[in-house]
Amino acid sequence: MLKCEIISVGTELLLGQIANTDAKFISEMLTSLGIDVYFQTNVGDNKSRLLECLKIASNRSDIIILTGGLGPTMDDLTKETVAEFFGLKLVVDIDTKIKIESYFKKSMREMTQNNYKQALFPEGSKILPNDNGTAPGCIFEKNGKKVVILPGPPSELIPMFNNYVYPFLKSLSNDIIVSRVIKIFGIGESKVETMVSDMLLSKNPTVAPLIGNGFVTLRITAKSDDVQKAKKMIDDIEVSLRKIFGEYIFGVDDDTMESIVLNLLKDKGSTLSTAESCTGGLLSEKITSVPGASEVFKFGAITYSNESKENILGVSGEIIRRHGAVSEETAREMAMNVKNISKTDYGLSITGIAGPSGGTIAKPVGLVYIGLAYKDEIYVKKLISNGNRDKVRLNSAMHALDMLRRHLTGLKIDY
Amino acid sequence: MLKCEIISVGTELLLGQIANTDAKFISEMLTSLGIDVYFQTNVGDNKSRLLECLKIASNRSDIIILTGGLGPTMDDLTKETVAEFFGLKLVVDIDTKIKIESYFKKSMREMTQNNYKQALFPEGSKILPNDNGTAPGCIFEKNGKKVVILPGPPSELIPMFNNYVYPFLKSLSNDIIVSRVIKIFGIGESKVETMVSDMLLSKNPTVAPLIGNGFVTLRITAKSDDVQKAKKMIDDIEVSLRKIFGEYIFGVDDDTMESIVLNLLKDKGSTLSTAESCTGGLLSEKITSVPGASEVFKFGAITYSNESKENILGVSGEIIRRHGAVSEETAREMAMNVKNISKTDYGLSITGIAGPSGGTIAKPVGLVYIGLAYKDEIYVKKLISNGNRDKVRLNSAMHALDMLRRHLTGLKIDY
Numbered sequence: 001m002l003k004c005e006i007i008s009v010g011t012e013l014l015l016g017q018i019a020n021t022d023a024k025f026i027s028e029m030l031t032s033l034g035i036d037v038y039f040q041t042n043v044g045d046n047k048s049r050l051l052e053c054l055k056i057a058s059n060r061s062d063i064i065i066l067t068g069g070l071g072p073t074m075d076d077l078t079k080e081t082v083a084e085f086f087g088l089k090l091v092v093d094i095d096t097k098i099k100i101e102s103y104f105k106k107s108m109r110e111m112t113q114n115n116y117k118q119a120l121f122p123e124g125s126k127i128l129p130n131d132n133g134t135a136p137g138c139i140f141e142k143n144g145k146k147v148v149i150l151p152g153p154p155s156e157l158i159p160m161f162n163n164y165v166y167p168f169l170k171s172l173s174n175d176i177i178v179s180r181v182i183k184i185f186g187i188g189e190s191k192v193e194t195m196v197s198d199m200l201l202s203k204n205p206t207v208a209p210l211i212g213n214g215f216v217t218l219r220i221t222a223k224s225d226d227v228q229k230a231k232k233m234i235d236d237i238e239v240s241l242r243k244i245f246g247e248y249i250f251g252v253d254d255d256t257m258e259s260i261v262l263n264l265l266k267d268k269g270s271t272l273s274t275a276e277s278c279t280g281g282l283l284s285e286k287i288t289s290v291p292g293a294s295e296v297f298k299f300g301a302i303t304y305s306n307e308s309k310e311n312i313l314g315v316s317g318e319i320i321r322r323h324g325a326v327s328e329e330t331a332r333e334m335a336m337n338v339k340n341i342s343k344t345d346y347g348l349s350i351t352g353i354a355g356p357s358g359g360t361i362a363k364p365v366g367l368v369y370i371g372l373a374y375k376d377e378i379y380v381k382k383l384i385s386n387g388n389r390d391k392v393r394l395n396s397a398m399h400a401l402d403m404l405r406r407h408l409t410g411l412k413i414d415y
Numbered sequence: 416m417l418k419c420e421i422i423s424v425g426t427e428l429l430l431g432q433i434a435n436t437d438a439k440f441i442s443e444m445l446t447s448l449g450i451d452v453y454f455q456t457n458v459g460d461n462k463s464r465l466l467e468c469l470k471i472a473s474n475r476s477d478i479i480i481l482t483g484g485l486g487p488t489m490d491d492l493t494k495e496t497v498a499e500f501f502g503l504k505l506v507v508d509i510d511t512k513i514k515i516e517s518y519f520k521k522s523m524r525e526m527t528q529n530n531y532k533q534a535l536f537p538e539g540s541k542i543l544p545n546d547n548g549t550a551p552g553c554i555f556e557k558n559g560k561k562v563v564i565l566p567g568p569p570s571e572l573i574p575m576f577n578n579y580v581y582p583f584l585k586s587l588s589n590d591i592i593v594s595r596v597i598k599i600f601g602i603g604e605s606k607v608e609t610m611v612s613d614m615l616l617s618k619n620p621t622v623a624p625l626i627g628n629g630f631v632t633l634r635i636t637a638k639s640d641d642v643q644k645a646k647k648m649i650d651d652i653e654v655s656l657r658k659i660f661g662e663y664i665f666g667v668d669d670d671t672m673e674s675i676v677l678n679l680l681k682d683k684g685s686t687l688s689t690a691e692s693c694t695g696g697l698l699s700e701k702i703t704s705v706p707g708a709s710e711v712f713k714f715g716a717i718t719y720s721n722e723s724k725e726n727i728l729g730v731s732g733e734i735i736r737r738h739g740a741v742s743e744e745t746a747r748e749m750a751m752n753v754k755n756i757s758k759t760d761y762g763l764s765i766t767g768i769a770g771p772s773g774g775t776i777a778k779p780v781g782l783v784y785i786g787l788a789y790k791d792e793i794y795v796k797k798l799i800s801n802g803n804r805d806k807v808r809l810n811s812a813m814h815a816l817d818m819l820r821r822h823l824t825g826l827k828i829d830y
Contacts, residue, residue: 012625014452016443017634019436023457028431037429038464042438042455049453056471072605073624074615106781107801112609132803155805210432274717280703281696284717288695291771291804293719299727300717302689302699308714308757342723356706389706 002035002172005061007053009069009078010152011044022067022150022157028210029161032179032221033169035063045075054085058145063169068152070135072114078149079138083122086142090120093127096136103134122147128164132156139168146172178230179221181210182241183251185402192216195244205233207241214398215250215257247411250402257401258286264408265296265346272404273342274300275313275334277325277351278368283397299342303334313337326351328369328380335371336378346407347373348400352383354392368396372403372413379403379413417450417587420476422468424484424493425567426459437482437565437572444581449590449638450478460490469500473560478584483567485550487529493564494535494553501557503537511542511551518549537562543579547571554583561587593645594636596625597656598666600817607631610659620648622656629813630665630672662826665817672816673701679823680711680761687819688757689715690728690749692740692766693783698812714757718749728752741766743784743795750786751793761822762788763815767798769807783811787818787828794818794828 006023013020023040030037038061043053057064069078083090097119104111121127121138128137133156139148148165150157170177184192189209193200196218199207205222218241222233242249251260265272274284274297284300287293303309306325310317315333323329331351339347352368359365366385371378381403385395406413421438428435438455445452453476458468472479484493498505512534519526536542536553543552548571554563563580565572599607604624608615611633614622620637633656637648657664666675680687689699689712699715702708718724721740725732730748738744746766754762767783774780781800786793796818800810821828 011623013439013455014442015446015634016439016441016452017625019434019439020455021434024428024431024434026431027429031430037431038459038461039468040428040435040457044453046453052475053454060467073608074612075624103801107799109603110606112605114609115605132806208432273723276696278703279700280708280712281691281699281715281717284696284719285694285700288693288717288719289805289808293695297695298720299723300696300715300719302696302703302715302717304699304703304709304715305713308688312714312756341727390704393704 002063003061004030004035004037004063004065005057006037006040006065006067007050007057008040008042008067008152009045009050010042011046011075013042013068014044021154022152025154025158026065026067026161029166030169032177032219033166034173034175034177034223035169045069045077047077047081050078050081051085054082058085058143061145063146063148065148065150065165067150067157070118070137070149070151072112072117072134074114076117079120079122082147082149086122086140086147088122088124088140088142091123092119093121093125093136094119096121096127100134128160130156131159131163137164139165174225175223176225176227176230177221177223178227178234179219180234180238181253182218182220182238182245182249183255184216184218184245184248185214185250185257185398186248187216187245189216192218192245196241199237199240205237207237214394247406247409250405256290257398257405259290261401261405261408262287262290262293262296264405268408270296270346270408271344272297272346272348273338273344275338275347275349276300276302277304277309277334278354279350279352279393279397280304282393283348283350283400286397286401298344299338301338309334314341324363326353326363326367326369328382331369331371331380332373332378333371335373339373345374346404347371348404349373350396350400352392352396354389354396356389366392368392368399370396370400370403372400372407374407379407381414416590417478418476419445419450419452419478419480420472421452421455421480421482422465422472423455423457423482423567424460424465425457426461426490428457429459436569437567440569440573441480441482441576444576445584446636447592447594448581448584449588449592450584460484460492462492462496465492465496466500469497473500473558476560478561478563480563480565480580482565482572485533485552485564485566487527487532487549489529491532494537497562497564498537501537501555501562503539503555503557505535506538507531507534508536508540508542508551511536515549543575545571546574546578552579554580589640590638591640591642591645592636592638593642593649594634595649595653596668597633597635597653597660597664598670599631599633599660599663600629600665600672600813601663602631602660604631607633607660611656614652614655620652622652629809662821662824665820671705672813672820674705676816676820676823677702677705677708677711679820683823685711685761685823686759687712687761687763688753688759690753690762690764691715691717692719692724692749693769694765694767694808694812694815695719697808698763698765698815701812701816713759714753716753724749729756739778741768741778741782741784743797746784746786746795747788747793748786750788754788760789761819762786763819764788765811765815767807767811769804769811771804781807783807783814785811785815785818787815787822789822794822796829
């Protein structure tokens with residue numbers, strides 16, 4: 001079994017300015033490939049200490065993955081130091097040089113001399129394109145060690161790993177590892193775990209809960225010498241999980257609640273508009289983060305004040321005065337009216353109290369009403385969320401999307 | 416200066432199930448105490464590999480802080496392994512033993528033999544009470560090294576560190592460390608560094624660039640034997656940085672672009688509405704993420720379709736047909752109209768092409784127009800952003816907020 005070690009370079013880690021989520025991500029992926037990670041080390045932007053780490057790592061690991069320190073500044077010294085340790089020269093990659101030049105030309109920004117550093121790599125490296133930034137990564141082999149160098153920012157590292165490093169590492173092992181993530185919404189994490197406690201003990205395939213962002217995920221991982229066999233093992237587990245969780249499973253793998261809802265709307269040829277109060281645009285932001293959203297999403301109203309609810313969205317002032325802006329009645333009108341003025345098939349609304357202030361005994365922080373209008377149908381769901389302002393807002397947006405998913409797939413909306 | 420090293424023990428870290436937020440927290444606290452952290456290492460629940468880490472750490476550090484592996488199970492072996500490495504016996508702490516027994520009595524749970532493990536400590540240890548769990552921590556000194564052992568769960572580790580470890584470490588150092596973060600928008604990271612390259616070499620105070628999310632940050636850190644002296648050192652550097660970057664500095668420490676803009680609006684007693692196309696609600700979501708936003712933010716329109724721009728926001732159909740939805744003219748009308756229909760002082764608009772599709776040679780992906788309307792004034796800024804959909808959207812929202820910040824503070828809007 002291959003042994004891998006992760007070295008993350010960056011003084012910001014040692015100063016405690018950020019937690020190392022890169023090492024977490026890479027370790028999770030390596031585990032799914034059947035590669036053992038025995039050590040993760042964080043070291044500063046310091047040549048001698050990085051050399052020390054490389055010496056230790058090359059004595060005990062087959063694969064060394066380094067993250068961070070690929071930027072254009074003086075502090076960024078990962079490639080130089082790794083090249084020195086392995087006795088390799090740094091050479092210019094012409095393609096990268098041209099790309100960096102055109103990047104600066106396009107954004108009409110001045111290019112400084114230190115930007116050229118990003119086009120230098122240890123000789124013999126395979127270059128890993130950076131589709132989300134200027135610093136490419138690289139892979140080389142020397143003295144029987146495989147060395148992978150990746151940029152630090154997660155928005156650059158994650159796609160680079162998925163597109164270029166994962167296939168490379170996968171090719172090193174005879175074991176076929178297949179995994180699938182099942183995403184569940186509407187049941188709490190500890191309840192999910194209790195419901196599948198026997199499965200969590202299984203050795204192959206394994207079933208493991210992951211920390212999700214607003215929902216619960218279970219990762220199924222199967223190991224075999226044959227892809228089809230591994231897939232079959234996973235399919236069988238998925239069938240069992242679907243028997244247990246049924247309609248609470250909203251997607252698998254890269255699915256997000258918003259991508260699922262958008263695809264359902266596209267399939268049905270239906271259009272959507274939204275009216276938000278306490279979420280302040282989070283719902284529409286999630287929906288429009290999916291490429292191609294404009295096919296189905298037409299309009300969103302952030303009616304943050306009572307006046308805008310009344311004057312722009314046409315919510316009855318009488319209703320707001322009698323029931324309050326945070327009420328079933330207001331949520332109902334918001335959903336119906338936004339649907340009507342934007343001439344869409346669906347209207348989805350959220351009104352609530354995100355906190356930290358604004359709560360009362362009758363209407364506490366976390367109280368949210370979600371409205372869904374479709375033709376003459378209208379549904380309102382009352383929600384009480386725990387947690388801070390961010391959590392209340394996220395939970396509200398997720399529940400609104402789930403309500404729409406349920407309507408689009410003919411499921412019961414209230415549960 | 417004292418050198419410290421953090422070793423976190425737990426296979427869950429190596430499997431990528433969690434990120435190591437303990438190391439982040441401890442490092443941040445140590446930095447504030449003027450103690451250098453040169454290495455953070457994560458290792459599994461494995462005796463021989465932990466011994467290896469202890470050997471490396473004791474050769475290069477004065478203080479070793481270990482986290483995790485204090486539980487009652489077979490896997491938990493931190494105290495045993497550390498005691499073995501330093502040649503110390505494990506001895507029972509009677510107080511801890513009594514506490515554990517009464518804990519189980521109180522919660523009416525059965526106490527198993529392995530729970531007694533939690534009352535064993537390396538001889539000569541000072542016990543650190545655990546006010547939020549059953550596993551206490553400890554501190555001992557041996558061979559000139561100070562060793563601190565803490566439980567892994569952050570809810571137990573953080574209060575234990577603050578109450579017992581922080582005072583202990585503070586007593587080791589006479590130095591006072593003060594730091595301040597300066598936030599810059601509108602100049603690229605590498606250019607910022609070129610502009611302060613001499614300051615980056617300074618030893619005390621130090622100036623270091625940090626990774627920002629859509630902006631650039633510089634952290635100034637001063638060390639002294641007196642708080643006032645340290646603050647004065649920082650003030651002097653801030654004055655120099657303000658001379659260099661002037662209006663590009665939008666905030667310090669915990670300020671965000673949105674909190675700064677909201678406070679400026681509050682101070683002026685002005686109100687705001689927004690009209691977004693490609694950002695799909697990201698701008699309003701950022702603004703409303705600040706508690707108390709409702710005082711100044713009244714309404715946001717996400718006019719994602721041409722029809723909604725025309726019918727709801729009242730943008731002239733003639734303008735959209737002649738100049739396109741992504742144009743200076745449309746941005747202008749969106750800003751002016753949203754201000755007028757919501758009766759706010761300011762109207763802020765964004766229209767552009769976030770990609771990945773929808774770009775042409777004349778109007779490429781990344782092209783964005785931002786409009787700002789105030790009374791009869793109207794400003795439009797043209798922007799070309801690099802990167803993927805998320806980056807284009809984030810950069811657009813940040814530029815829109817910065818444009819408003821500049822107007823509110825009487826600065827030039829176009830730069």
